[in-house]
Amino acid sequence: MAQQQGRYCSCGTRLARDNHGERCATCQRKTAASAAATPPGVPLEFWQHERMRDALASWHMGQVFYAYRTHPWHGRVLSQEVMAAWLDLNQAQLSRIESGKPPQDLAKLMRWAHSLKIPADLLWFKLPDVGRATATAVTAAQPVPEAPTPKSETPLAGGLLPVVVNGRAVLVPVDAETIATSGLGSFVGTSADASAQATERDPMSPLNRRAFLKNGVAAVALPGLGLDELQHVAAALDDAHRYLDGPVVDYFRRVLDKAKRDDGALGPKKTLPVMLALLGAVESQAREVKPSVRRELLAVGSDGAEFAGWLYRDIQQPQAAVFWYDRAMEWAQEADDAAMQGYVLLKKSQMAYDERDALRMLTLAQAAGHERWQLPARVRAEVTQQEALGRAMLGDSLDVVRGQLADAEALLTSAPNDDPDALGAYFSDDTRLVRDAITLTEAGKPSLAVDLFSDVLSAGALSHRDTGFFNARRAAALALSGEPDEAAKVGTASAAVAYEVRSERTVRVLGEVLQTLDRWRSRPAVRAFRESLTA
Structure with a gap:
């Protein structure tokens, strides 16, 4: 019998008889390892x-x-x-x-x-x-990445105005209202125009949009700024040590207040980028300003950092939330802002509720309620309600829990209602009532909670995002009350809002509702609810 001709791999190794390929086992392993070392091509x-x-x-x-x-x-x-x-x-x-x-x-x-x-x-x-x-x-070499220009249909729409400061141009954000009322239309392009103009210039040009964003805030709507004020802001961002003062700190405050107002409608998906840009500017400028301005700037920064912590809670990134809460506390201490320090303790207590850590939640709420923080009445009302929630989770009697809820109502009634941007201003009667409903659910009275949720949510006074979240809590109370079809229906509506505004916190609550409804999983409404969460 004639000897069978041998086959060889490209590396020179003779191939085994049962190897019908063209590479030896060693080369095959090397090829597989090389493929695994790089990402796959994706469409x-x-x-x-x-x-x-x-x-x-x-x-x-x-x-x-x-x-x-x-x-x-x-x-x-x-x-x-x-x-x-x-x-x-x-x-x-x-x-x-x-x-x-x-x-x-x-x-x-x-x-x-x-x-x-x-x-x-x-x-x-x-x-x-x-x-x-x-x-x-x-x-x-630039430490902060360029922020995308907000789409014109959002409330953040506007333009970028090149303002000359010390012989060089700096791009300053201008909102649509300022453009329309100040006669600056001929000087200001749309965000897209400004981006195109910046792209056409050499990257070293002072008109490059990246030069502004390196030290400033993403383009946000700030009505009421005329050309003189815009030039002052541009000068401050160009030379913080020389120019940054009270009016520019107020500019940062207005950016923050607007972001908070937008959050309820847009959610963290749209609001978080603006906040990260603002905090980057605060962190950068605080190193250069005079000591008298630094405390003012850090007071705004602590407020913004606390808000960023909330946004990260909403997208279920607890480690990032803790980072910003800790930064808020540090900046509030340096700024000698006692109320903000107590407020951050309240927010950490609320985060402990997210984690179902009832004891830590209660002790943090009690720490937040200490008189040393000099909290305004509205925040003290929220702290008192938070303590009631902690006691409900730990099994205190319904009378004790309801007594604290009544105290919270009395404090809120006594709170002034004239500053929409004051600390805790969002804590309204409607917010108190839906949180009372959550407390009653934790106290083992979900049927009472359902009625409270229904009364408040039917009025339509809450923001879009908050309506979605509290509907998830309402679905939980309905499920615990033995009403699976209604719970599934409400949960499905809540899921649509949660995915729209990217509220992972709401999605997590809905996941818990689905577990409660598991014994009714064959019902059509429950199946549809499950599909809305897994699609």
Whole structure:
């Protein structure tokens, strides 16, 4: 019999008889390892998935990583170890990035975006053009990524006005109302126009929009600023040590107040980027200002950091929320703002409720109620109600719980109602009543809670996002009361709002409702509710 001619791998190794391929086992393992070391090629539709779009809109690369790993296109959730290897990180580093403060090192952001092959037009920072080595170096040196321009249909619409300060131009955000009433229309382009003008200029040009955003705030609506005021703001952002003063701190305050007002309608999906830009500006400018201004600036910063903590709670990122609550406390202490320190303790108590830690929740609420904080009556009312909720969870009698709820009502009735931006101003009679309903649910009286929820929510006085959240709590009370069909119906409506404004906190509550409804899982309304959460 003639000897069978041998077959060889390209590396020179003779192939085994049962190997019908063209590579030896060693080369096959090396090829597989090489493929696993780089991200797979994904279609353009991959980046249009709703959760991926939301992650990119958050300006948080950690959220982008998480959305990438959990994308249904992969067929299964990718481990942090696999993705970390692609990005030249370890698993612990990737975990911190996903759950911590948004990374601001632009060089790293660009490297990670390149590794994952994220389309440049979806990023919130500009990738360098090929062949522009100088531009690349300048861009990579900037610590804060460029914020995307808000869409014109949102309340943040406006333009960017080039204002000349000390012989150089700085782009200052201007809202539509200012443009219409101040005669600045011929000087101001739309956000898109300003971006295009900046792109056409050399990256070193002072009119580059990135030069303003490096030290300033994303384009937000600020009515009532004329040309003189805009020039003053631009000068302050250009030279904080020399120019930043009370009026500019007030500018920061107005940005914060508007973001809070927008949150109820837009949710964290739209509001968080504005807040991160503001806090970046505060953090940067606070290092350069005079001591007399620093305390004013940090007082605004502590308020903004507390609000950022709330936004991260709403998207269920507790580690990031704790980071900003701690920063709010630190800045409030330096600013000698006693009321804000007590307020942060209240917010930490509410976060403990998210985690079902009843004892910590109660002791934090009691600490927040100490007289040393000199809290306004409205906040003291909220603190008293929070203590009642803690006592309900720990099994105190219904009489004790209702007594504290009555105390909270009396405090709220005595609170002045003339400053819409005062600390705790959002805590209204409607908010108190729906939180009373939550307390009654925890006290084992869900049927009483259902009636309270229905009365308040039917009036339509709450914000869009809050209506969605408290409907989730209403669904929970209905489920506990043995009304599965109505609970499922209310839960389905709540889910639609939760996904619209990206309130993961609401989604978590709805998940608990679905568990309560499990014994009725065969009912059509419950099946439809389950599908609304898993779609």
